Amino acid sequence: MMKQNPDREWSARDLSKEMRTNVDYAASQLAFLAYKGFINPTDDVCYKYHSESPYKPMVDQLEEYYNLHRPSVINCIYSQPIDSIRGFADAFKIKKD
Structure with missing residues (x-):
């Protein structure tokens, strides 16, 4: 989903609505994906797809x-x-x- 919208910034709340999951779970997954280098934080609460990721x-x-x-x-x-x-x-x- 983030890859399909690479210019969009996603918060845990945005992602939880789209994925129909709870906000805390979405936040933990965003943090994990950022830690692993799949996405980039844009500020304290939002992330974007890292299109230049290895x-x-x-x-x-x-x-x-x-x-x-x-x-x-x-x-x-x-x-x-x-x-x-x-x-x-x-x-x-x-x-x-």
């Missing part, structure tokens, strides 16, 4: 794959934490022998 080729590929295989990408994103949690919980199951 990650640009990877982001371009991800965007292309997402556009072609959206359900698969979404399923992968949402299935990972659940599978990890389920695996951890299964380790504590007591089997009746």
